[in-house]
Amino acid sequence: MSRARDTADAETDAEPLIAAEDVEVHFEKEQGILELFDDPDVVKAVDGISVAIEENDVLALVGESGCGKTTLGKTIIGLQQPTGGAIKYRGRDIWETKAGNTDLSFKDVRSSLQIIHQDPGSSLNPNRRIVETLAEPIRLTHPDITAGERRERIHSLLERVGMTPAHDFASRYPHQLSGGEKQRVALARALLMNPDVILADEAISALDVSLRVEMMDLMLDLQSEFNTSFVFVSHDLSNARYFAEHGDGRVGVMYLGNLVEVGPPERLIADPQHPYTEVLRWATPNLSLDATEASDPPMRKIDIPDPVNPPSGCRFHTRCPEARETCTRLQPELEEFSDLEASSDRADSSRSHRVACFRSEPDHQYWESSAIED
Numbered sequence: 321m322s323r324a325r326d327t328a329d330a331e332t333d334a335e336p337l338i339a340a341e342d343v344e345v346h347f348e349k350e351q352g353i354l355e356l357f358d359d360p361d362v363v364k365a366v367d368g369i370s371v372a373i374e375e376n377d378v379l380a381l382v383g384e385s386g387c388g389k390t391t392l393g394k395t396i397i398g399l400q401q402p403t404g405g406a407i408k409y410r411g412r413d414i415w416e417t418k419a420g421n422t423d424l425s426f427k428d429v430r431s432s433l434q435i436i437h438q439d440p441g442s443s444l445n446p447n448r449r450i451v452e453t454l455a456e457p458i459r460l461t462h463p464d465i466t467a468g469e470r471r472e473r474i475h476s477l478l479e480r481v482g483m484t485p486a487h488d489f490a491s492r493y494p495h496q497l498s499g500g501e502k503q504r505v506a507l508a509r510a511l512l513m514n515p516d517v518i519l520a521d522e523a524i525s526a527l528d529v530s531l532r533v534e535m536m537d538l539m540l541d542l543q544s545e546f547n548t549s550f551v552f553v554s555h556d557l558s559n560a561r562y563f564a565e566h567g568d569g570r571v572g573v574m575y576l577g578n579l580v581e582v583g584p585p586e587r588l589i590a591d592p593q594h595p596y597t598e599v600l601r602w603a604t605p606n607l608s609l610d611a612t613e614a615s616d617p618p619m620r621k622i623d624i625p626d627p628v629n630p631p632s633g634c635r636f637h638t639r640c641p642e643a644r645e646t647c648t649r650l651q652p653e654l655e656e657f658s659d660l661e662a663s664s665d666r667a668d669s670s671r672s673h674r675v676a677c678f679r680s681e682p683d684h685q686y687w688e689s690s691a692i693e694d
């Protein structure tokens with residue numbers, strides 16, 4: 321059990337593990353020498369997202385490059401400070417915790433929220449043997465345990481992530497490991513902290529296709545064993561679907577800083593409610609869907625708008641084949657979508673299907689408004 325979880329437990333059973341509340345992360349773009357006296361351009365990498373992560377949960381974030389997946393993931397684990405809204409760990413604002421204004425220690429909270437990067441090589445020190453890399457966090461969190469106990473813990477974790485014989489792998493340097501083995505070390509290092517949440521940021525993208533499912537299966541096995549939640553970031557809907565489906569979690573679709581659809585993968589992929597989810601589905605031929613997909617993308621325009629100057633109203637309206645005049649003015653909220661199948665487990669919010677599109681509201685003024693001229 322993580323130390324932060326231990327301290328927080330008694331009072332906060334009803335609070336979600338992590339709650340992102342109307343979170344914004346706006347970055348000022350670096351100015352060129354000729355623009356020094358202009359107002360800086362602002363990228364709204366995350367713009368008004370609310371989402372909760374529960375114990376043993378899986379949220380797979382998907383969307384095209386630059387839509388804000390990594391920024392949202394890093395904000396969820398307290399690595400990126402939001403410029404608006406709040407991010408809470410068991411009811412405590414993480415950044416208030418950092419300022420010393422809550423009963424938790426920021427160090428404990430941060431160590432219970434871990435990350436695995438796309439390129440594990442860059443986060444492993446090339447001059448250190450694996451055993452040294454893994455010993456360091458244990459020394460910091462458990463200064464009292466003996467060298468023998470530390471070694472035992474490291475070897476048993478290496479075995480658990482499939483690196484056997486453990487003593488052999490422990491004595492190697494990073495350059496003596498394959499990409500998949502380095503990623504297993506990164507996973508072992510994250511697990512050493514008994515984390516509540518692991519952000520797997522494109523953690524399988526650099527691996528050979530044949531190893532991707534193996535790595536996802538390993539993460540999912542360890543998820544239940546270590547009672548850890550995963551935020552899994554991927555640009556590939558088929559990987560997001562696999563991870564969320566096998567982890568009994570949700571897929572969250574992002575578009576230009578907004579979460580536009582969230583739901584259990586089987587519902588979201590079989591019956592997407594947001595036109596952008598349809599685009600992702602169209603662009604992912606290996607989903608093995610029964611329906612014959614159209615050869616043309618279900619979009620009016622291919623070009624991604626400039627994130628510094630995103631479209632007004634619904635950000636997808638410039639590309640959306642369903643867009644009407646209303647969509648150019650009003651921004652849809654992420655609302656519960658009611659379908660018959662979903663109603664049986666409506667009480668379980670982690671299984672709910674939510675969408676930000678006026679078409680899911682039968683009485684919305686969208687239906688009376690005029691089509692957009694191209």
Ligand SMILES: Nc1ncnc2c1ncn2[C@@H]1O[C@H](COP(=O)(O)OP(=O)(O)OP(=O)(O)O)[C@@H](O)[C@H]1O
Nearest residue numbers: 347348349363365384385386387388389390391627
């Ligand atoms: N530190 C930063 N400073 C300025 N802009 C940033 C910074 N980090 C991210 N951005 C911008 O914020 C937007 C979202 O980036 P982010 O990396 O979160 O997207 P992503 O969906 O994870 O994309 P990718 O898959 O390409 O990593 C992009 O336009 C990016 O250029």
